[in-house]
Amino acid sequence: MIKVVIFGNGNVAIQLTKAFLKSKNVSVIQIFTRKNINDFFKKKNLSVIHDFKHLKKADVYILAISDDAIPEFSKNIPNNKVLTVHTSGAVAMGDLNTQNPKGVFYPLQTISKNKKIKFKKVPFCLEAENKNDLKKLQKLAKQISKKVFIINSEQRKKIHVSAVFVNNFVNHLYAIAEEICVKNNIPFEILKPLINETAKKISKISPKQAQTGPAKRKDEKTIERHVEMLEKEHKKIYRLLTESIQKMDKNKF
């Protein structure tokens, strides 16, 4: 049985706890929250603590708290020689200020409050200071996910910035298209099958191979017609991404 303590009461804390509660091999022995007890924790009769003096020993302490809070908060964790991990994509393992052995347990997915997460398909990026702790994290992650990766802090930084491109920026392009549709009395719904197909397509071929469109074809006529009809802000984005597609086409990576 792997004993864990979860620190935090946000989305990641709740979703991870839910997943662990379903696993036979993991026991959530305590929840540490600063203040508000989340309803979910109450309902499940979990042992909720607010003070480090009540903290029990465990196999893993999991800090599911906000990125900025990690360095300060981790200072206060007593040295129980318990593997202490955070769940952030953006924070280095070394930013944990603790004498406990350190690690990272990062689920790579957008995690919202009300949406159920199927952790089985969520990639977990793991890191630890030593091999045994890494094995422990692998064992723990495999209880809830089928996709477990060993990723160092440098790589994790790169994954985090890549995730901004494929999640935040992609979503913003959807929002721009929505804005164009709304302003022209076109139901945005009309674009959704294309959006799905675009995401699906790269499950089989690489995005570089999947590239199509006027930029890729160097169809300058269409490019100019498009730029003309766009608003100032959107023109800039259109031009820069068109250029970037054409440059990538020349370079191999």
Added chain:
Amino acid sequence: MIKVVIFGNGNVAIQLTKAFLKSKNVSVIQIFTRKNINDFFKKKNLSVIHDFKHLKKADVYILAISDDAIPEFSKNIPNNKVLTVHTSGAVAMGDLNTQNPKGVFYPLQTISKNKKIKFKKVPFCLEAENKNDLKKLQKLAKQISKKVFIINSEQRKKIHVSAVFVNNFVNHLYAIAEEICVKNNIPFEILKPLINETAKKISKISPKQAQTGPAKRKDEKTIERHVEMLEKEHKKIYRLLTESIQKMDKNKF
């Protein structure tokens, strides 16, 4: 029975023909191609012609040819008083140079050679010079799709440029992320669940509401850390899209 002639032997011509062949209420009476007879047309024993003098009357002539070829090619179609449509998102209805009544029959989807298209879910954007012809196109489109929209040439232009954002540009952001992964020995596969979730998320909430990330939160520390680790070209894109997210946040649309 709706009688159609398909002009062209590319992906759209073949995929539309396949879909019509499955419908009880549509008859593909001829295929017009300039040269190569596509194997598919041969196999199906379709009547393939290469000369306008053999062209029969029909209910609809469907030009599934390249955008650039539409104005020139359409000049040569004899005036049979047959509703003549093109299948392009980027070409105005008026660019059909024919005395025949005109229309547009535009399936909004990326159509590749080898990938089967389920037209049922593909939005069809229809336009015609008069109401009766529009009804005829609606009837035809409904034989193969459940998503039929009446869209004028102005709106279609806007849809086409929106499609570049959600298809070509989104795919390019995937390609940038892939490049970052490859250069850092990270399996690109790790980002695929996030990519799928990002596309899925907007089926229920609007992209503007779905926006998350450092730009949205105005988390300048993370933004600067990200910009620092990117290559020159990617820095520019990161900055511009971050700015654009923050501007959109201020404006309503």
